[in-house]
Amino acid sequence: MDLVQHLRYFLAVAEELHFGRAARRLHMSQPPLSQRIQRLERQLGVRLFDRSPREVTLTEAGRLLLPQARELLLRADAVLGLAERVDTATAAVLRAALPPELEGSTVAAVLGGFRERRPRTTLELREIPSAAQQESLTRRQLDVGVLHLPCDLSQLALGPVVHRPLGVLLPAADPLAALPEVLLADLRHDLVVFPRAAAPARFDDIIDTCARHGYHPATVHEVDGRSFTIGLVLAGTAVAFDTAAGQHHPDVVWRPLAGQPLAERMAVAWPRERHHADVGAFADTVARVLGPGTAPAPRPLPHTRPSSDFLAPPYGARHE
Known part of the structure; x- marks a missing residue:
């Protein structure tokens, strides 16, 4: 167990006295935080928090550990700072x-x-x-x-965070290409998108947003490569999402999506x-x-x- 990291989890919960707020402060979800606090308690052999549906309070062991944890973390940060200065001199x-x-x-x-x-x-x-x-x-x-x-x-x-709105790539001959902007609900094509393994949360957000806005592609092609993506769009049965700055084919038209429901962040x-x-x-x-x-x-x-x-x-x- 990484004791220093687990003490950081303990310190966040001890200062917030709320697992949800501590999880947000640590940029993580609440269940893994609770599991790591339980692991620290098992490692130390003491209960650090009294938990009830309405509040979280420190036990006597938790109150005794709190100043020690703060001091240890300060020393750990000092060691990391020293190592960083050494790296800076040579890197x-x-x-x-x-x-x-x-x-x-x-x-x-x-x-x-x-x-x-x-x-x-x-x-x-x-x-x-x-x-x-x-x-x-x-x-x-x-x-x-x-x-x-x-x-x-x-x-x-x-x-x-940098925000770049996404539009849709269409074959130039597609009737939607004549419109100034396109609704997701107007699309009846298959969808070409990057492989889910490359960015799972972003992939799921795109598919979920399409569904909420009325676009339900019959087939989702997971493609790793711009050239192949453009080829599928040129074939006339699929569309893809891209920024206006993307490098597009002369026979492919980029149109903004009405209301900007999708963005690259x-x-x-x-x-x-x-x-x-x-x-x-x-x-x-x-x-x-x-x-x-x-x-x-x-x-x-x-x-x-x-x-x-x-x-x-x-x-x-x-x-x-």
Whole structure:
């Protein structure tokens, strides 16, 4: 058991005296938090909290542990800070990742923008899906990444969220291509989308949003590759979602979705407990390339929005 991490869970619950609020503070769901507190109690051989339907209170053992836990965590943070300063003095490589869907011009702009800010740091930039990035960041095989939201951020710090509305790709000959905007409910085509394994929560949000807005594709093609996606759209039986900045085929038309029910949301993320000295420069570069705003200094946000906040309300009729 990672005692330091479990003491962080204990401290959050002890200060909030509410498992739900503590879970939100830790960027995790409540059941895993409860399980980890129970595991800590089993490890220590004492009960730390009295739980009732109305309140959570510290036991005598919990009250005795609280100041000790605070002191131990302060010392642990000091050790991590020392290790970070040693790394900063020697590290000249930033291991970073971008999701595969980004346009080539965006990748080039990130590389160029970071080089201007940190000319002495080598940026090892890789193309990795969001789910694989999360695992690599947690295992510290990556220093920083750009993740599609929503996703599990329980062990990561998050930069500003960049919002890019999604439209629909249609064959130029499709009657819907003549409209200025398209309702999801108007679509009768199959859907081409990225593989669910690449970003499960985002995939499910897209399918659920389509269903709530009246679009129920008979077949969902999970495709890893822009060229194959465009080929299926050109065949005339399928559509795909993309941003307006996407690199499209001359015979494919991009149309906005009425009410903007779908959006691509991305954010720079890095390991919460310890970050590379150049994470801030990378986050600032990505924020400037992908959207407005300036990235904050590397630190965890108070909480992230649930996936329901990423969705616009349903639109049942077109507005002329």
